[in-house]
Amino acid sequence: MTHVEHVPPRPAVPLSWPDWVDERLVTRWANLGVTGLWRHQIEVAELVRGGQNVIIATGTASGKTLSYLVPAVSEVLDGGTVLYLTPTKALAADQLRTLTELDPPELRAATFDGDTSFEERAWARRHANYLLTNPDMLHRTLLPRHAQWSAFWRRLRVVVIDECHGYRGVFGSHVAQILRRLRRVCARYGSRPVFLLSSATASEPGAFATRLTGLRAEEVTADASPRGTTTFALWEPPLTELRGEGGAPVRRPATMESAELLADLVTGGVRTLAFVRSRRAAESVALTTRARLEDLAADAGRPVHDVERYAGGVGSTGGEESTGGGRLSDLPDKVAAYRAGYLADDRRRLERAFRSGELLGLATTNALELGVDVSGLDAVLIAGWPGTRASLWQQAGRAGRDGQDALAVLIARDDPLDTYLVHHPEALFGRPVEAIVLDPENPYVLGPHLCAAAAEIPLTPDDLETFGPSAKEVLAGLVEDGLLRRRTTGWFWTKRERATDLADIRGAGGSPIQVVEASTGRLLGTVDEPSAHTTVHAGAVYVHQGETFLVEELDLDAGVALVETGTPDYTTFARDVTEISILESLRSRPLGPGELHFGSVEVTRQVVSYLKRRTQSGELLGDEDLDLPPRTLRTRAVWWTLPASVVTPLAEEGLDLGGAAHAAEHASIGLLPLFATCDRWDIGGVSTESHPDTGLLTVFVYDGHEGGAGFAERGYARALDWLTATREAIASCECDHGCPSCIQSPKCGNGNEPLDKAGALRLLAVLLSLGTGS
């Protein structure tokens, strides 16, 4: 255990309603058990009522829905219309249910998505004053056919953008442009709706809202809803005797540790949910836990793990023959796996057994797949950083019954970010540092939306401001390519094709690869072409909705990856070799004795092989060659350089410059997701002792998407904090010469060679002007 944090309770405060809320609404809400609003909800409602754009970014279960429903429904009562956008159909369905239950006077709600029938669409067009849809429908149907919806646009008062943290990276950049098109269409019909965004907690939500909508937005971040105490433990599994790449020590896998902790908690009678990454891991954690409990029953005198000390407040400790969880011999039957893919009946049965206490331990794949009733538990185990603080709190939030203490344990996986987090609790419990990023300026995204906008209503020079500073240049390119026509009054779309087909808003460019089950012909899903090289190459272990497949063949020409269900006891990691050239440095500033840049680059990547690692132990099983073509990518990067006057003396002292830069690059890629909501697979890096374009020691980190996605830009903005965290992650790892928890990368194309851990610490110390470093 590396840290224990007690998240203090928050007391309940009196509730009230703003005085402008219609009495009929107050009565209806009271019937549903809502007697008033918390302070933060009132703040949001008042801002919207006053015509200000606002983003509410508070934790799970803080009543975000109510904070936008109150002002939105009030506008409908005053004769306005509301557009509600969500990234998923399920959320829209949820929202419609809530509205139906509330049944406000004069409100006519309708969902509008791919499943909506022709008749329903016609009804929605004529009558709906509360339209629930998604960015895809806005892009493909509502905006191109804006004239059919003129009555709706004319009265549009509020645009609700729910769960807007989903609009990040390239997808977020597309949505940002769709919203600019929406603003333009509204302006055509004389309306200027207020944008009301709801998001999970993140750093700088107001800046994100502004980038997404192009409009200034107020932020509301202080959650005033009451809650109980949660004890949060951070857990780092020990290093084992097993050896991985380059002889590096391997840590015990987070799933094995989870199984052990789960067994101990169940023994103490503590009702516990363990979150793991895949269906197979759910099964394996449940099996391992049961096996351990069987051992315990066979060997009743054996002492248990020290986690029980922390769980002491929530469960009772028992005597010798029986435990808090009941008779020792009965315990193995009190543990089960719960995952997607089970029949609905089985899932309901498991949920019931868990609620009644018949089951005490459940290993599960994903919080969102769980029934809503599975909450109010005693403890939650989280095997591996779930990617964002929002998901962490969503999972941890399942623990804690009214007035009772709850326990949450984050168990680190063997990688730099998890290592950093369990050693730096302030990054989890202090103010959030991860921001939701996107890049509305991405020309590959902007171009197609300018065409779509011109097809909707011809573009005029006045529109350029809406679409940002690069719009002018991108427009000139579109005219040159014959996509738009320039006339004296503006830019026109004169082609017969649908302009909206140019933008693939959910994809990452290129035609997607279809993932097909070979024996049945079942289409499992699609993977964009760039990712296909790394995720569905021949021999890859492919996890789809928690189910495991083995890729038999990747046919890039046919655009198909053939897979078969499998139960391999290993995972795979594609490795690529990368070259990078600088096209243009857009921004730069001094960083210590060196220089920091942000700009455009061209990256040539080739996936050359893949690694196999044993699932249970993390042990390295082999490195298999692959034959895939190179791909080039024009994107954005952040890079830093150090002058010869600084690095030459280091080399003379015997420091391996190449190995030091390479190690710093790997660790910094691992840590960037702490500052930008991305995955380490969304970004890449290149490091070299002397780069041809700079003539200097240079370390690059680039966005892995055509045109850039905002991640590298965020790295540039937060470079000092990011590189300091990188150095601390390396320094806090107790291995001698580097391991997967600090400087080794599972996707390194050079087989993690050369790497110099001490050298990286020294190099980063020099760059961050920390003196000689230690």
Ligand SMILES: [Zn+2]
């Ligand atoms: Zn290490």
Ligand SMILES: [Zn+2]
């Ligand atoms: Zn590498």
